[in-house]
Amino acid sequence: MNTEEGETRGTSYISLDEFNISKEWGFVLPNPLSDLPKMYQPWMDIANNLTHLIEHHQLRCEVNNMQLLSTDFLSGYKQLRLAHLALSFITMGYVWQEGEHNIAKVLPKSLAVPYCEVSKILGLPPILVHADCVLTNWKKKDANGTMELRNLDIIFKLPGGNSTKGFFLVTLEVELAAVQGIKAISIATEAILRHDDDSIKNALHDMAESIRKMNQSLKKMDEHVDPDTFYGIIRLFLSGWKDNPAFPEGLLYEGVWDKPRFFSGGSAAQSSTLQSFDEFLRIRHEEKNAEFLYRMRDYMPPSHKAFLQAITSGPSVREHIMLNRNLALRELYNDCIAALVDLRNYHITVVTRYITITAAKAKAEKAKQNSSALLLQKAPAALAERGTGGSGIMCLLKSVRDATKKVMIDNIW
Numbered sequence: 015m016n017t018e019e020g021e022t023r024g025t026s027y028i029s030l031d032e033f034n035i036s037k038e039w040g041f042v043l044p045n046p047l048s049d050l051p052k053m054y055q056p057w058m059d060i061a062n063n064l065t066h067l068i069e070h071h072q073l074r075c076e077v078n079n080m081q082l083l084s085t086d087f088l089s090g091y092k093q094l095r096l097a098h099l100a101l102s103f104i105t106m107g108y109v110w111q112e113g114e115h116n117i118a119k120v121l122p123k124s125l126a127v128p129y130c131e132v133s134k135i136l137g138l139p140p141i142l143v144h145a146d147c148v149l150t151n152w153k154k155k156d157a158n159g160t161m162e163l164r165n166l167d168i169i170f171k172l173p174g175g176n177s178t179k180g181f182f183l184v185t186l187e188v189e190l191a192a193v194q195g196i197k198a199i200s201i202a203t204e205a206i207l208r209h210d211d212d213s214i215k216n217a218l219h220d221m222a223e224s225i226r227k228m229n230q231s232l233k234k235m236d237e238h239v240d241p242d243t244f245y246g247i248i249r250l251f252l253s254g255w256k257d258n259p260a261f262p263e264g265l266l267y268e269g270v271w272d273k274p275r276f277f278s279g280g281s282a283a284q285s286s287t288l289q290s291f292d293e294f295l296r297i298r299h300e301e302k303n304a305e306f307l308y309r310m311r312d313y314m315p316p317s318h319k320a321f322l323q324a325i326t327s328g329p330s331v332r333e334h335i336m337l338n339r340n341l342a343l344r345e346l347y348n349d350c351i352a353a354l355v356d357l358r359n360y361h362i363t364v365v366t367r368y369i370t371i372t373a374a375k376a377k378a379e380k381a382k383q384n385s386s387a388l389l390l391q392k393a394p395a396a397l398a399e400r401g402t403g404g405s406g407i408m409c410l411l412k413s414v415r416d417a418t419k420k421v422m423i424d425n426i427w
């Protein structure tokens with residue numbers, strides 16, 4: 015669709031509260047719970063001991079012996095989110111415990127039934143999503159301390175040690191850096207309706223700042239996540255059963271559906287942050303990429319998905335700038351685009367380091383007879399060219415970056 019044509023000039027103010035988005039935490043779940051009522055102890059015992067159980071090949075046995083628990087005694091949103099997180103981690107461990115050559119293709123009833131019930135209530139799919147492993151999987155070490163990485167820990171762990179922890183927590187920091195930009199969306203949409211250019215200016219300034227902060231946080235991946243561990247271990251446990259050549263038949267959720275189902279794996283492509291900025295700035299992606307990004311919205315909490323829709327139907331800052339030929343606003347808008355292009359460029363560098371280069375290294379190691387790189391020996395081959403969300407990686411990322419560049423407003427007046 016042409017950027018300016020066919021857009022609705024929305025008239026409603028976008029309130030963050032309405033979409034369960036916090037002014038302090040953005041899409042991150044504020045102060046998540048780390049324990050469930052006592053009757054769910056069997057889930058918690060397994061989830062709290064996951065790495066050990068997976069590494070000792072005992073998780074499937076534990077889950078097969080687990081009793082079927084009713085979900086009726088989970089109360090409140092935070093308990094449900096913690097239950098989804100715990101059951102998601104257990105599911106990923108169960109499916110991938112033995113690597114990609116001995117995949118569990120049936121999820122037993124005692125896990126599948128409560129997992130699908132909780133998922134249905136939350137409007138999330140029954141697979142590990144970004145909203146679980148990043149937005150809900152965090153706690154402070156010192157409750158009175160700050161939200162800095164050194165004072166944070168994850169609630170549930172998967173194999174991969176400090177790199178897995180670093181991967182989730184650095185991504186959490188990127189989400190937190192986006193909060194200022196998300197607030198700016200709400201402020202700017204209201205300001206456009208009031209023709210308050212000073213407030214729009216401040217909001218665009220805040221948004222560019224926020225995107226630059228996200229980039230600074232993303233740069234911490236290098237220090238906290240080892241590429242071999244990411245490629246050899248973490249990716250496996252985030253992998254899904256849609257668009258995954260190792261998993262052509264899908265996963266059977268016993269006691270829930272008669273036929274196997276396909277769901278994409280956990281990926282930060284399921285984050286609502288960048289999609290919010292894209293919608294607000296009216297960035298239009300190529301059809302195939304837009305389809306992928308749209309599909310990722312089904313892996314977001316429904317209220318966050320609805321927020322994206324509200325931004326699309328809200329007033330267009332780009333249209334406002336073009337109609338009013340406001341030079342200062344144009345510069346600030348272009349600054350947001352430039353910051354987003356920089357962020358997407360850096361993200362491509364990260365993906366090159368963690369996937370492309372490491373995939374080549376893994377291929378070489380697998381060909382050697384006496385390789386000492388054990389992690390890479392075990393790396394899943396099926397996803398070598400794909401992201402955990404199942405996408406064809408570089409084409410997608412470069413084209414999404416190029417579509418971002420395209421909306422820069424030229425000096426046409």
Ligand code: HEM
Binds near residue numbers: 188282288358400411
């Ligand atoms: C080691 C770190 C990371 C790696 C290896 C990585 C890898 C990928 C891959 C392979 C994709 C393609 C989609 C898929 O199939 O999953 C993707 C997309 C995406 N990733 Fe990451 N990612 C990393 C960190 C992050 C972080 C911290 C964020 C920020 C929240 C992020 C945000 C996104 C977004 C928004 C997309 C969709 C494409 C776009 O809008 O530009 N990624 N990532």
